Amino acid sequence: MTMRPLLLCMLLLGIGGGVHAWWRSAGATPTPATLAAGDPRRLTGEDGIVMLVADWCGYCRRQQADFERAQVRYRVLDVEQEEGRLAAAALGREGVPITVIGQHVIDGYRIFDYFSAALDAHLLPLG
Structure with a gap:
């Protein structure tokens, strides 16, 4: 028994x-070889940060201000420009902001504490 x-x-x-x-x-996690040509994850590697924004987006400005206050190094792609439009299409996303940290894609505005707690190892101070 x-x-x-x-x-x-x-x-x-x-x-x-x-x-x-x-x-x-x-x-x-996808590898760069399997990502579409415009996919921003090709740029970020393991710890880079790319933020897709639009000039008219208030949440984008707030998130950028949060990153600036925290002295985080990141690259901005405007979705109203060709490179940003291709990046959003490659990710299959339409809304902004879209933040790519390493190979993680995060939709929408998040307070900086969310990013810090979730992906602290990927955030590089300006210098």
């Missing part, structure tokens, strides 16, 4: 491990 719970436990662990492996591979 004691073998049955042990076998059940092993079966559940095996299924859980398989699901975990599948989940990780489904969210695998």
Whole structure:
């Protein structure tokens, strides 16, 4: 009788491990070779930052101000210019701001604390 719970436990662990492996591979980080030509993740590598913005976007200005206050080095692409438009299309995104940190794509305005807590290792001070 004691073998049955042990076998059940092993079966559940095996299924859980398989699901975990599948989940990780489904969210695998793309390599530059697999990214579209205009994709800003080609520019960021592992720790660079690119922000897609529009001049008329108040949230974009707020997020840029947050990054400036925190002395974060980043590149700006205007979605109303060709390079920014291609970058947004390559990401399959339409709204702004879009922030790419390393290979992570973050839609919309986030207070700086969100970025700092989530991706602290990727933020490079100006210098």
